[in-house]
Amino acid sequence: MTDEATGGGGVTDWRREFAEEARAERPDLTRLCLLIGAVADPTVTQADLDLAEIELDRLAGLVPYGTHGAGAWVAALAALLGRHEGFQGVPADYQRLESSLLHEVLRRRRGLPILLSVVWMEVARRAGAPVYGLGLPGHFVVGFGDPADLDLADPFAGGRAMTGADAELLVAGATGEALDPSMLRPATATAIALRILNNIRAWAAARPERSDVALWAVDLSLLLPSHPARLRYERAELLVRRGDFLTGAAEMEAYATIMDAVEPSAAETIRQRAKAARALLN
Numbered sequence: 215m216t217d218e219a220t221g222g223g224g225v226t227d228w229r230r231e232f233a234e235e236a237r238a239e240r241p242d243l244t245r246l247c248l249l250i251g252a253v254a255d256p257t258v259t260q261a262d263l264d265l266a267e268i269e270l271d272r273l274a275g276l277v278p279y280g281t282h283g284a285g286a287w288v289a290a291l292a293a294l295l296g297r298h299e300g301f302q303g304v305p306a307d308y309q310r311l312e313s314s315l316l317h318e319v320l321r322r323r324r325g326l327p328i329l330l331s332v333v334w335m336e337v338a339r340r341a342g343a344p345v346y347g348l349g350l351p352g353h354f355v356v357g358f359g360d361p362a363d364l365d366l367a368d369p370f371a372g373g374r375a376m377t378g379a380d381a382e383l384l385v386a387g388a389t390g391e392a393l394d395p396s397m398l399r400p401a402t403a404t405a406i407a408l409r410i411l412n413n414i415r416a417w418a419a420a421r422p423e424r425s426d427v428a429l430w431a432v433d434l435s436l437l438l439p440s441h442p443a444r445l446r447y448e449r450a451e452l453l454v455r456r457g458d459f460l461t462g463a464a465e466m467e468a469y470a471t472i473m474d475a476v477e478p479s480a481a482e483t484i485r486q487r488a489k490a491a492r493a494l495l496n
Contacts, residue, residue, distance in 0.1 A: 244401065250411065281341070291334055291367070295373060316329060348397075357400070366380070381393060412435075468486055470488070
């Protein structure tokens with residue numbers, strides 16, 4: 215690792231590495247997820263990230279050689295990762311920040327659906343499977359083979375095989391609406407990273423005392439090449455909440471300038487909130 219990558223002082227700049235990976239021609243999903251964990255946990259070292267990669271390689275080496283066909287891949291990975299290695303989720307996992315950090319999920323064998331799906335995807339990819347992630351509303355699953363065939367598995371449930379009808383029921387339960395074809399597009403690495411960061415922001419939003427987590431999750435989201443513009447306003451609000459009134463107000467005004475072209479009334483409201491933030495200094 216170069217001095218530039220470590221900021222010249224021997225301390226790795228994980229955020230810079232995340233930004234570089236996110237803007238790579240083909241971002242590496244494992245790397246993006248591990249870098250999120252490194253930003254979250256200041257005790258994480260490069261050696262920890264290397265061990266996580268080694269564990270994924272080890273698990274891939276345990277997949278039966280010569281596995282072919284979507285159904286066979288689902289069965290093989292469910293047997294290995296679900297039953298033998300114990301990767302699965304329980305409702306309590308939604309209350310733990312570690313459930314969104316790949317290195318912790320590999321250690322604990324527990325996590326949110328999207329992180330368990332990342333484990334499945336990265337093990338399967340290393341083993342040669344035609345695998346992809348599917349970000350259905352409210353639940354992330356994995357698929358094998360042609361996405362049109364909907365050969366799916368639910369890693370949160372230990373690898374339970376899913377059909378297209380199962381996916382339709384899942385979407386109906388989460389949204390009250392029918393499954394839309396747009397929901398069946400395989401998720402990109404950066405889209406998966408953004409969804410993980412959204413989960414972390416939601417976790418922090420329920421815990422006002424952890425605004426530090428919300429802030430770094432927003433910061434990483436803004437480093438992704440595609441992200442909701444409103445995240446800039448969310449960052450400004452977080453700064454104000456954390457007592458950085460001047461910086462927060464300045465970022466609110468910058469966002470208001472962007473909003474002038476689309477929602478002038480909303481832009482004016484944001485400017486008033488910036489003014490109120492500055493008044494907190496008096």
